[in-house]
Each structure stands twice: as C-alpha cells, then as structure tokens.
Amino acid sequence: MSARIVIAFVVLALGVGIAVVLLDPSYRPAKIAETNRGVFVNIPLDGPAEPAESAEAQSQP
Amino acid sequence: MRRLVFQAYCFVVGVVMGKIHPLTPDRVPLLYSLFVILLVGSLLGFVRARRSSFPVAVAVALFGMSCFFLGWGRYSASFLLNDPGHISNFTSASLKDRASVEGVIVTDPEVFAERVTFTLSPIRARRAGRDDEYQDISGGRVEVTVRRAAKEWYQELGRSDAYGWRIRINAPILSPPGPANPRGFSYREFLNDQDIYGVQTIAVAWGSPPPIEILDRGEGFFLTEWALSIKEKILAVYVRTIPYPQSTFLAGVTLGVRSTLENTQCIVPGHGALILDECRVAGVTHVLAVSGQHVTILSGVLLAILSSFRIPLRVQAPIIILVLLLFLIITGMPPSAMRATLMNSLTIFFLAMSRGTFQSSLMFGIAEAAVVVLFINPKNIVQPAFTLSFAAVLSLGLISWPLEKILCRLKGALFAYSAGCVALATLICTKPFYDAIDRAGLLGPIGLLAVGGAFWVRNRFPSDTVWPDLAYEKMPIFLRIFIVAQGAILIGMMFPLSSFYFGRMSLAGPYANLIAIPLTGVVVPLGLLAGLVGMIPGVGTFLALILNATNDCLVKLFFLITHASTVLFPFPFIENLTVNRLFLGDQDHLLERIAPAVREVIRGLRHHMDEEEAGLFPVLERTLAEQDAARATPASAPCHVDETMTVNRVVQEFPRTKPVFDQLFVSVPMEGCACLDEVAWRHGMEAQELLKQLEGVIASCGCAT
Secondary structure (H helix, E strand, O other): OOHHHHHHHHHHHHHHHHHHHHHOOOOOHHHHHHHOOOOOOOOOOOOOOOOOOOHHHHHOO | OHHHHHHHHHHHHHHHHHHHOOOOHHHHHHHHHHHHHHHHHHHHHHHHHHHOOOOHHHHHHHHHHHHHHHHHHHHHHOOOOOOOOEHHHHOEOOOOOOEEEEEEEOOOOEEOOOEEEEEEEEEEEEEOOOOOOOEEOOEOEEEEEEEOOOHHHHHHHOOHHHOOOEEEEEOOOEOOOOOOOOOOOOHHHHHHOOOEEEEEEEOOOOOOOOOEEEEEOOOOOHHHHHHHHHHHHHHHHHHHHOOOOHHHHHHHHHHOOOHHHOOOEOOOOOOOOEHHHHHHHHOOHHHHOOOHHHHHHHHHHHHHHHHHOOOOHHHHHHHHHHHHHHHHHHOOOOHHHHHHHHHHHHHHHHHHHOOOOHHHHHHHHHHHHHHHHHHHOHHHHHOHHHHHHHHHHHHHHHOHHHHHHHHHOOEHHHHHHHHHHHHHHHHHHOHHHHHHOOOHHHHHHHHHHHHHHHHHHHHHOOOOOOOOOOEHHHOOHHHHHHHHHHHHHHHHHHHHHHHHHHOEOOOOHHHHHHHHHHHHHHHHHHHHHHHHHOOOOOHHHHHHHHHHHHHHHHHHHHHHHHHHHHHHOOOOEOOOOOHHHHHHOOHHHHHHHHHHHHHHHHHHHHHHHHHHHHHHHHHHHHHHHHHHHHHHOOOOOOOOOOOOOEHHHHHHHOHHHHHHHHHOOOOHHHHOOOEHHHHHHHOOOOHHHHHHHHHHHHHHHOOOO
16 A cells, blocks of 8 residues: 555545535534434533424424 | 473473363472473483483483473462461351451452452452451452442442552452353453452442441552553543443544443444443454454554664564553553553563564463463463463464465465355355354265365366466455464464353354454554643643544444444354364254253242242232332322332333433433433432432423323
C-alpha cells in the first residue's frame, strides 16, 4: 500500500462526511442526540434538545 | 524460538490433561514438585549440552515435561474449593436463605434495558441465622444483577463510576443454575469458568436491611478507571455524532458495548427482525465483539500505513504495540481484547526483532499468549471465546499458506471449472434451492463428485492449452489474501467449532464477510478516530460529526448486507460434521424414533397444566370478582390510562395518542410491549407527566367515550 492510497482514502472519507453533513439538515448534534435518547442509559445527552412539535400541533387534522 | 513454542504447547497439553483428568487437591503439590525437579534437570541438561556432547533433545524433552506437569497442576489447582472460606460454601438453592456479602465491584457494570449486571469480589460474608459474625472470603466471585424494578439502585450502579466501589449486598447467594437439558448449556459451568460461584439478584429498592449498602465509593485499579472514563467520553461523542441505530453498532464494534444492540431493529422497513439476530444468520456476529479480529485489523491498518511511508519494521513495532495498548485501554480492557492485544503485540515484536518469518513469529505469539492466558485462568481452555479466537489465528498461521499453494495451481480450464463449482455451491446454498434438498446426505457425494471432476478437467485440459490467461495467481493480491484468510478460518474454525459450540452454521458467512470484514476495517479506525477527536473542546464535535457521517453510511451498508444475507441464505441447524451426517445422514429416521417420547412428554405437560389450571382458576375468578366490586364504587376522577398499561394497548384503545409517543421518539413497534412507566423512565420523564399528556389528548379528542 502506497502513501498515495492512504491519503486518497482519508480524503475520500472526509469528503463523504462533509457532503453528508452539508446535504442532510437532520445531521446536527442536537438532532442526533435526540435519536439516541434512552438508548445509552448511563450517558447524558449533551446540549439542549431542539424543541419538537407539540402533541396538539401534531394531532391537528 | 521453536523450543519455546514446544514448551508452550506442552503446557497447553498439560492443561487439557487437567480438564480430562483433574487430580484431587492433595496431589497438586506432587505435580508442582515434578515440575520443579524436571525444570532443574532440563536446565542442567542445557548447561551440559553446551559444554559436552549431552544431547539437547533430552534437555528439551525434560523442559517440555516440566511444563506439562505445570499445566496439569495449574488446572487441578483451579478447583480447590475445599477451603471453608470459598464463596461456594456460602451459596444456597433456596431464596429463603438470606445472606450479606461485602465486596468490591471488579467489572464495568453492564447496563441492559431491564437490568444491570456486574461482578463482585467478596471480602467477607455472613449467612442469616447460621453465622453470628462475618467470615472472610478466600476465593470465588459473585455475579450481581440489579433489576430495573429496583429503580434507585439500577440508576446508581448502572454507571462505570461504580467500578471499584465497596458495597454490601443483602440478598440470598444462589448457586447458578445448571443445564436445563442433559448435556445442554450450563450457566453454572459458564460462570464457574470465570471464577464466579454465586449469583445475587436485587429486584426491589426497599427492605430491612436495605438490599444494597454502599460502604465506600473508592476507586479501583487506576488504569481501568482511566480506561472506563475514556470509554464513557467516547460514547458521549457517539451519542452526539451518529444517529440511532448506527450508534449502537459503532459502540459495539469499537468499544464492545453490546447491551444497546439487544433490542435494535433492522433498518429495512417492514421487517421486525433484530439486528443481532440478522448478524447471527449472516455469520458476522464476530465483528460485534472487541476481539482478535479488531486488534488484528488495527495492527494491519497501522502496518500498512507505516509501511507506505517506508518506516523500518523495528521502528513500527513499538508504535503499533503502543497504539494497541491504547486501544485496549479505550475498549475498557475486556478479556478478549487483552488476549488479542497480547497475541498481536508478541507477534509484531518477534517479527521485528528476530530474523524469523511472519508465520514463525505468529506461531510463537499465539503459543506464548496461550500460556499467559491459561496460566492466569486455566479454565479458559474450554471457553468458546478462547478456543474460537485461538483457532482463528492458528488457522491463519497453519492453513493459509498451504491453501494459497493449492489455489495457485488453479490455472486455465481448471480455474474456470473451480469458479463454476463455487458459483454452483453458492446457488445450492441459497434459500429456494437449499430448501428443495430433502436429504442433507446428498451434499457429501456431490462434493466428492466435484473434486473428482477437478482431477478429470486437470488431466483432460492442461493449463497451457485452454484459457492460459485464466489463473488464480493473476487475481488482485488483496482479493487473494482475503480468499485465503477466509478459507483458512472456515476450514480451521468456522466449520468444526461453530457447529460444535452453537449447533448452527451460517451459510451466508463466507459471502457476507467478504464485504463485512473490509467494512469493519474502515469503520473501527474511523470510529475510534472520531471518538478521540470528538473529545477536543470546540472544533472536536464538528470533526467527529464529519468522520461519523462517513461511518453512518458504511454502517447502513453493513446493515443492508446483513439483511440481504438473511433474505437470501438459510441458517440451518448442524450439530457436528460427521461422516454419518455427510454421507448417510437421514434425520427422518431420528425423528421417527424420538416422536413417541415427545408425544408422551407433551401429554404429561398438558395433564400438568390442567391440574394447575384447576387450582388457579377459582383464585383468579375470586380476585376478578373483588376487582369488579371495587370498580362498581364511584371514582373521584375518570382515568383512562394508568402506568401499568402497555404502549400497544394505549395506542389500540386511543389511536389519537400516537402523536404523543411520536413526539417522545417512542418507537411503537419496538417499545410497544413496555409499560408506560418504563417508557417514561427510558425517555427521561416522570410517569405521571406522560400520563397527564395522554389524558389531555384523550380528553381533547373525546375518544374516551
């Protein structure tokens, strides 16, 4: 394995990551933490959670 | 080096001898005396061989024999339970025999949705009604389970901080249950092999005395404390940078946290299967445990990266060993990772420092790692984790090179024929075709026919006459390495040991692993890097977010491949591969033989259930009548839901409440069977608060009527 392949691999990994973060608006720390709520029982969710839609708003026809 | 490998295997054979024929405790000193005498004799032999013509082989043989007796003695000594202070003497079979045990928590508490489990190293114990004072404990450990019902203790002890605490448990010390069926899995043996001889379960938070008393919130071994704190920090980074359920997978493969994966469902909509089950069927469960594979992948990646920058191997070795040690610390130092790190470090060290080949260094590393692991706990010899990981590495060391030589002979028509056979075998292994085969015994003759066909093709069409450009040797090197490694592991470990230990064999394994292992090779280093980078204040979270965004895509790909494997391939029961099952096996006869006995058992069970029901139904009817009478009295305020109702029942009775659960990210298909108080607790809110919200929606929509 040459150094070029290693560098290309790192650039590719970062490129894919940046593309996902830029293109997917749901890929934000607060929103991700909300999806993990209650999964890792002993790990506190850091940062304020974004307010979700209220039950009343969701129950509107 | 060969002599040291020889003595290591003599030690392992001695441990095996101890397993087959353990000696009584009074004979153990005799074995140790033999070890010392033979060791001194062999050392004198080596000295004389240097000075005179004394044969070295005799000295080597004496050395090997001394190690054999050491292994035998070590295993026999591990069963010294006749000490009155051993914890096994405090266990009971009855829940009425209460006891108090004071000890130190020596493992990172494992947190599940319903329980927390950890190992307690007892210092002293007292049996209620039998012992006046506490008695010191000389050996053995206790497995403690704290149920979720004991809320305060579940939360208090469900943290890595609890490692090293000195606590007192006031509960019966039960003997672990033995096998449910003859020759079946024995939880008692499983725990005994880990030096655990008693189990204590805490199901309530109250009592007199309280079930758990924390005596000292001290700290344990500093390195483990540090490791656990890093592990928690990395988990905190994952929680913020990779969404569920990919986060559970990443935590499993990088940090060995498998408890969160237990109830995680497949990401493909419309399939209720759990990811863990799908991994089992696809034969990729091994990637979820931090074991030899992860350490080897990490070593391989580091070796490849450092070699690409032309750094000499002697400089690479200490760097790689240091990184492996850091990885070991980050993963919380589980026994499997410790074993793998030891094995890999020894192999890399001797590869760099000696003039031997990679194969000889690998064999030396395996042998010495086995000695260290078995010397610490000889009972590991029968543990699947130990045998599977050593068998995998031994297969790589012993089978991969001969297999490569055989495969290199595949050229021209023979290569095309072999490729066709592999394609045909794949087709036979897929669900519609495999299900159509009613006699498993046909597979053996088909295999023999294929091998015979290979010889015919080789003789009929010499390699230089037909398709001379087709050859195994001309395939890309990375693909060849992968095929050889997979083949070696399949022949040496998966086929014989997987069927022996688990009774099932994944036919999808060879194909799913073709993609799953390289994927893990990328996911593990990226995930660890993201976890470490994420700890940097400020910009760290953003960098970790980018790295884990890539990981998110890769983990989803892994899930999809695993799911596709379960759809395409069956997961048959295979006890052990024997000549009978391969060539003569006809399970119908076996079923015919056992059917009358099974019918008799079912008849007996029905009769037993009838008797139980006859006694139980009057009691239930009386209780229901009392409840109906209580309901008949007017209530102060109408309550439509209570905390004991399940999510499914609430959604079925009051469909308009579903948005409340959606708002709380409660997955109704996944958590539907859980009670409201449990769901509320899981999602960080009070049960009353949830009930209030639900009642509000029910009242507003008028669906209560």
